[in-house]
Amino acid sequence: MKLEKKKTILSGIRPTGKLHLGHWVGALSNWMKLQEEYKCFFMVADWHALMSEYKNPSMIKDSVLDNVSDWLAYGIDPKRSVIFIQSEVPEHLELYMILSNLVPLGWLFRCPTFKEQLTQLKDKDINTHAFLGYPVLQSADILLYKANSVPVGEDQLPHLELCREIVRRFHFTYKSKVFIEPQPLLTSVPRFLGLDGRKMSKSYNNCIGLSEDSASLKRKVLSMFTDPARKRRDDPGHPDVCNVFDYYSIFAPGKKTELPKECREAKRGCKECKDELIKILEEFIAPKREEKTKILKKKDYLRDILEEGKKKAREVASKTIDEVKVALKI
Ligand code: TRP
Numbered sequence: 001m002k003l004e005k006k007k008t009i010l011s012g013i014r015p016t017g018k019l020h021l022g023h024w025v026g027a028l029s030n031w032m033k034l035q036e037e038y039k040c041f042f043m044v045a046d047w048h049a050l051m052s053e054y055k056n057p058s059m060i061k062d063s064v065l066d067n068v069s070d071w072l073a074y075g076i077d078p079k080r081s082v083i084f085i086q087s088e089v090p091e092h093l094e095l096y097m098i099l100s101n102l103v104p105l106g107w108l109f110r111c112p113t114f115k116e117q118l119t120q121l122k123d124k125d126i127n128t129h130a131f132l133g134y135p136v137l138q139s140a141d142i143l144l145y146k147a148n149s150v151p152v153g154e155d156q157l158p159h160l161e162l163c164r165e166i167v168r169r170f171h172f173t174y175k176s177k178v179f180i181e182p183q184p185l186l187t188s189v190p191r192f193l194g195l196d197g198r199k200m201s202k203s204y205n206n207c208i209g210l211s212e213d214s215a216s217l218k219r220k221v222l223s224m225f226t227d228p229a230r231k232r233r234d235d236p237g238h239p240d241v242c243n244v245f246d247y248y249s250i251f252a253p254g255k256k257t258e259l260p261k262e263c264r265e266a267k268r269g270c271k272e273c274k275d276e277l278i279k280i281l282e283e284f285i286a287p288k289r290e291e292k293t294k295i296l297k298k299k300d301y302l303r304d305i306l307e308e309g310k311k312k313a314r315e316v317a318s319k320t321i322d323e324v325k326v327a328l329k330i
C-alpha cells in the first residue's frame, strides 16, 4: 500500500504582546487539530511584528518566549510540529527580497489589509516601505516550506491570493516550477468578541489573556456587556445578542440548550450567569496557566525546542533557497 505523504501547513502569529482567548478561538484551537493530520510549521512572526512595532522593538523580544510558552501550554506539540522563530531562519528575508522584484507596487497598494491597517492603526506610523511589503514577506514564509495549505481567517485571504500570484509570476518569469500554489484553509471561527463587544484586540484593551489570573478574570467577566434590553432581573433576556452567551457556546457548548431558555424566561440572572462563566473559564485557563509557569521556569527546555525547530525549519528553507538560486542562475 502506498503511504501517503502528509501535506504541509504553515501558520504564524505576530508576537506583539500577550496572547488572549481570541488567539485560542481563531488560531491555536485549529492548530491543535491540524497537527494530527498535517506536517505543521508554526512560526513566531517576529519580523512581521517589527513592521508595526519598530519604534518599540523590545516588546517583541519579551513576547516571543511568552507566546511560545502559551502555545506549548495549550497543547501545540513540539514532537509533531516544527515550532520556530522567523528571524532565526535567515532564508525568510532572502526569499522576501527575491520575490519583491516580482511584485508590482499596484498589487500592494490595492491590498485591502494595507488600506485598512493604515486607517485602523492611526497611532502607529506604518506608512512605510516595510509595511507595504508585509504580504510579500508572508508569501516568502509560506513558499519556503512549500506549504500546501495555510489556515487563515477571511481577513488574510487577499494575502494568500497575492502569494499565489507571486508563484505564477515566478514560474512564468524563470521558466522553472519551484513552488506550490498554497490553498487557503478557511477556518470557520465562531463569533467571539472582546469584553466590550468589539473584536478582541490588545489595542482595544478588551482581552482575556490565555494566562489571565483568577482575580482579573473575575473582574473582567463581571464587566462584560450582556443583553442591553435587559434592564431588570425579571426582564426576559435575549441570548442571541448577548456576548456572555457567545462565550458559553464556545467554552461550555453543553449548556446550549437549557441556558437560552432560562435566560428568555428570566429564570436566570445575568450576575449568576457571569459567575458561572467565571468558573467555566477559570477551569479552562487554570491548568494551562500553571503549565505555562512551569515552562517559563525551564528556560533550557524552551530553548531546546526552539533550537530544534530552527534546525528543522532551516533544513527545508535552505533547500528551497538553493532551488530558487538555480532558477535565477544566481
Ligand atoms: N499575517 C499573519 C497575521 O497577522 C501572521 C503571519 C505571518 C502568517 N506570516 C504568516 C500567517 C504566514 C500565515 C502564514 O496573523
Ligand code: SF4
Pocket (backbone or CB within 6 Å): 226, 227, 230, 237, 238, 239, 242, 243, 244, 245, 263, 264, 268, 269, 270, 271, 273, 274
Ligand atoms: Fe446574557 Fe446570561 Fe444575562 Fe441571558 S442571563 S442576557 S445569556 S448574561
